[in-house]
Amino acid sequence: MRPTLYDYVLSPSCYKARLMAALVGSELESVAVDFHPGGDHRKPEFLMLNPAGTLPVLTHGGLILTETTAMLVYLVRLAGRCEWLGGEDPASAARVQQWLAFSARLTASLGLARLHDMLGRPADIDAARWAGTLCLRELESALVENRLLGEDFLAGNAPTVADVACFPYVMLAPDGGVSLDPYPAIRAWTRRIRALPGFVEMPGIHRLHDLRPEPGEAEAAA
Amino acid sequence: MTLPAAAIDEWYPVAMAPDRPLRPDQETTLLGERVRVLLDGQEPRVEANDGRNLPVIVRHGHVWTSLGAPKHDLFAIPEGEQPGRRLVECGAIRVRCSPLRAVENFLDIAHFPFVHTDILGSEPHTEVNRYEVRIREEVDEVWATKVTFYQPQAAKSAQGGITTEYMYRVPHPTCSVLYKTCPPRPGEWDIITLFVQPLEEDLCQVWPWMALFDDQTPQADLIQFQQMIFLQDRSILENQIPRLLPLDPGMEMPTRADLTSVAYRRWLKKRGYHYGAQLVAA
Numbered sequence: 100m101r102p103t104l105y106d107y108v109l110s111p112s113c114y115k116a117r118l119m120a121a122l123v124g125s126e127l128e129s130v131a132v133d134f135h136p137g138g139d140h141r142k143p144e145f146l147m148l149n150p151a152g153t154l155p156v157l158t159h160g161g162l163i164l165t166e167t168t169a170m171l172v173y174l175v176r177l178a179g180r181c182e183w184l185g186g187e188d189p190a191s192a193a194r195v196q197q198w199l200a201f202s203a204r205l206t207a208s209l210g211l212a213r214l215h216d217m218l219g220r221p222a223d224i225d226a227a228r229w230a231g232t233l234c235l236r237e238l239e240s241a242l243v244e245n246r247l248l249g250e251d252f253l254a255g256n257a258p259t260v261a262d263v264a265c266f267p268y269v270m271l272a273p274d275g276g277v278s279l280d281p282y283p284a285i286r287a288w289t290r291r292i293r294a295l296p297g298f299v300e301m302p303g304i305h306r307l308h309d310l311r312p313e314p315g316e317a318e319a320a321a
Numbered sequence: 322m323t324l325p326a327a328a329i330d331e332w333y334p335v336a337m338a339p340d341r342p343l344r345p346d347q348e349t350t351l352l353g354e355r356v357r358v359l360l361d362g363q364e365p366r367v368e369a370n371d372g373r374n375l376p377v378i379v380r381h382g383h384v385w386t387s388l389g390a391p392k393h394d395l396f397a398i399p400e401g402e403q404p405g406r407r408l409v410e411c412g413a414i415r416v417r418c419s420p421l422r423a424v425e426n427f428l429d430i431a432h433f434p435f436v437h438t439d440i441l442g443s444e445p446h447t448e449v450n451r452y453e454v455r456i457r458e459e460v461d462e463v464w465a466t467k468v469t470f471y472q473p474q475a476a477k478s479a480q481g482g483i484t485t486e487y488m489y490r491v492p493h494p495t496c497s498v499l500y501k502t503c504p505p506r507p508g509e510w511d512i513i514t515l516f517v518q519p520l521e522e523d524l525c526q527v528w529p530w531m532a533l534f535d536d537q538t539p540q541a542d543l544i545q546f547q548q549m550i551f552l553q554d555r556s557i558l559e560n561q562i563p564r565l566l567p568l569d570p571g572m573e574m575p576t577r578a579d580l581t582s583v584a585y586r587r588w589l590k591k592r593g594y595h596y597g598a599q600l601v602a603a
Contacts, residue, residue, distance in 0.1 A: 107545065108548060109545075131539065131541035133540065135548070136337065136410065136412025136544075137412075137541070217415055217552075219413060219415050219526070274555070276417070302548075302551075303552055303553070305438075
């Protein structure tokens with residue numbers, strides 16, 4: 100039996116679970132929840148499943164998960180693709196946890212700005228955008244330093260759950276009025292993620308155009 | 322700025338109809354003015370910033386109002402009244418673009434394979450076949466007919482790719498009605514509309530609404546399918562330049578695939594509807 104994802108198509112957090120499953124080659128059953136305009140995630144039936152009233156929720160057998168980062172770890176282990184959890188030495192393991200926690204700051208800043216600009220939710224929009232900008236600067240610096248060490252991803256040279264946790268809200272920052280133009284390292288990182296085998300898109304995140312290869316790519320591979 | 326009469330004396334959607342188990346928004350913006358949507362029992366009332374009551378029509382799943390005194394009724398969609406249709410309100414999505422650009426994008430099919438990849442279009446099926454466009458003077462509406470396109474997943478109810486037939490109708494400067502092949506019921510049209518509420522000249526709120534023959538798909542899936550399609554367009558709409566819709570041809574070179582857009586712009590110009598438009602050639 101496949102895990103069931105209580106899903107909203109426009110939610111970057113729900114997309115994290117869909118993306119993770121796709122990248123490790125698993126399939127999910129999806130149950131659409133009318134987040135907007137219905138507000139079904141605040142109704143009693145849903146609160147029985149998740150008292151926090153947040154999306155997504157992942158259920159599998161008797162297991163009910165309501166935290167997205169927990170879902171990513173679960174989907175990776177379930178598929179036996181433990182390379183997505185990062186290295187086992189103390190520093191590597193801690194770096195993954197560091198970015199998983201950081202992803203909550205992205206949700207609270209860039210995610211809030213997006214809800215305001217797109218669905219008209221109340222927010223202090225300037226404060227949300229500024230907090231998001233500070234997160235993006237921090238992320239940009241870290242990615243530049245990683246590149247100096249020859250690392251392509253957040254916690255080393257291979258993608259991990261940390262990249263999947265941070266990618267969606269960063270990529271969708273323009274939806275909340277925060278441009279990615281000042282951050283070349285972030286843009287290069289998002290291209291690397293979109294080029295991963297099994298990658299799936301969501302509205303606002305387009306796939307890389309496979310009919311337009313990078314200059315010299317085909318020739319160099321030949 | 323002074324608003325043109327064509328924009329003031331027009332009906333606009335400002336909330337979902339109150340038979341939804343939801344309160345309408347308390348405050349919203351229309352043509353740059355704050356308005357309040359209130360409920361007197363089950364009857365919606367709309368109040369302007371200066372306290373005066375604005376005219377109200379409840380139709381097509383939404384509450385419509387006007388800052389002026391429209392001399393015409395809000396357009397009808399007779400096919401939407403057919404028994405057996407599922408009526409689907411999708412809520413509002415806000416977009417930082419001209420309301421007219423939102424409508425123009427809705428009328429365009431050439432972008433399907435590139436923006437709605439593997440849903441409303443796919444490569445290499447990118448050709449827009451010849452279709453017919455007419456401004457129907459007797460009803461003062463723009464119509465595009467005999468539009469056909471190959472679509473991998475034309476609707477939530479579609480199983481696999483089909484060649485879909487479309488008719489587009491523009492009965493209102495910021496609203497369009499799309500009639501589309503109905504996968505489970507050949508011979509009937511599904512109705513998908515785009516009702517645009519102009520907040521400012523370059524900011525709008527879009528209220529998609531559908532009247533479908535589909536007994537199978539849960540409501541939440543129908544809503545999310547439509548929201549997914551519209552959100553794929555949003556980032557592109559927000560980056561279009563110039564921000565206001567140019568009504569005069571200049572540097573732009575329309576192709577045959579843009580016939581509907583050309584007619585829409587000409588029709589807006591003829592009606593003097595300039596809110597969200599620019600009159601200097603681009």
